[in-house]
Amino acid sequence: WDLGVNYTYMRVDGEDTYVDGDLGDTRALTSPYAGTMSLSFFLSMGPVEQIRTEREFSYDQVNMELGRNTAISETLSLRLFGGFSAVWTDMETDVNYYGDSLPAFDGVTSGFKHRNTAESTMFGIRLGGDAEMKLGYGFSLLGKAAGALYAADTQYNTSEAYDLNGDGIVNDFEVWSDTSMDDYRIVPAIEVEAGVAWEKVLLDNLNFKVFA
Numbered sequence: 001w002d003l004g005v006n007y008t009y010m011r012v013d014g015e016d017t018y019v020d021g022d023l024g025d026t027r028a029l030t031s032p033y034a035g036t037m038s039l040s041f042f043l044s045m046g047p048v049e050q051i052r053t054e055r056e057f058s059y060d061q062v063n064m065e066l067g068r069n070t071a072i073s074e075t076l077s078l079r080l081f082g083g084f085s086a087v088w089t090d091m092e093t094d095v096n097y098y099g100d101s102l103p104a105f106d107g108v109t110s111g112f113k114h115r116n117t118a119e120s121t122m123f124g125i126r127l128g129g130d131a132e133m134k135l136g137y138g139f140s141l142l143g144k145a146a147g148a149l150y151a152a153d154t155q156y157n158t159s160e161a162y163d164l165n166g167d168g169i170v171n172d173f174e175v176w177s178d179t180s181m182d183d184y185r186i187v188p189a190i191e192v193e194a195g196v197a198w199e200k201v202l203l204d205n206l207n208f209k210v211f212a
Helices: none
Strands: 001-021 049-072 076-099 110-136 138-162 175-204 206-211
Touching: 049 110, 076 138
Parallel strands: none
Antiparallel strands: 001 049, 049 076, 076 110, 110 138, 138 175, 175 206
16 A cells, blocks of 8 residues: 655746737727727727737646555556545736827827636545556556546636726726636546656665656
């Protein structure tokens, strides 16, 4: 029998910028107010000269598992395990449009900002098994499969605002939309792994193992 904890940590981020030469002069951003309110004259935006996008994603997972390893043959072993699992994810997406075609601020670069966030917390039970087939000279083949059911709570937020003076800062009077929503559901998950390993005995009770 064995008892263990493993932790997965992942961070991803990226950004890109499109300028006037990439977009052409025909692409335009129009205010959601256009045609519906008298403010549309002041908040309609003409051809966009720059679009900047940014996204960040984080993933953390903690598994606590109890397992038992069984020798099927001299070269093949199978380990069954089960336990508790927790996952946290967070994704943020920002899209910023800038141009100097706002009628109310002719010649001043103004912008429109769109931001989405989604934060999820999941707790559940996880079951699975992994197998190892020894090939000789310390090499072996590895395989693993697991399934889990999570109770997930996800919070979504969307905000949009006009950067009227182009200073890159959104003030209270520039925000026109800020909405949020909570979502609760059961989420199934499947994990599959396959790879190769090399192991060397260092001491009677100490082995060194590398796998990919």
